[in-house]
Amino acid sequence: MSRRRRGIMSDEFKEELAKELGFYGTVQQEGWGGIRSKDAGNMVKRAIELAEQQLVREQKQARKIK
Numbered sequence: 001m002s003r004r005r006r007g008i009m010s011d012e013f014k015e016e017l018a019k020e021l022g023f024y025g026t027v028q029q030e031g032w033g034g035i036r037s038k039d040a041g042n043m044v045k046r047a048i049e050l051a052e053q054q055l056v057r058e059q060k061q062a063r064k065i066k
Contacts, residue, residue: 013047017043020046021039021046
């Protein structure tokens with residue numbers, strides 16, 4: 001029995017990251033299965049960086065409110 005995982009990132013966010021990282025053309029031509037593992041890893045790495053930055057901003061904002 002194989003289970004298919006649902007993606008955590010929205011398609012819109014993944015496309016934004018692919019454009020930023022320069023492989024969106026490959027996604028358009030070949031779909032997500034056509035990207036290199038390195039590109040997928042870089043996309044996840046960048047998503048984590050953005051999430052961490054957002055968390056820091058939210059923490060700073062919460063401190064200002066207190």
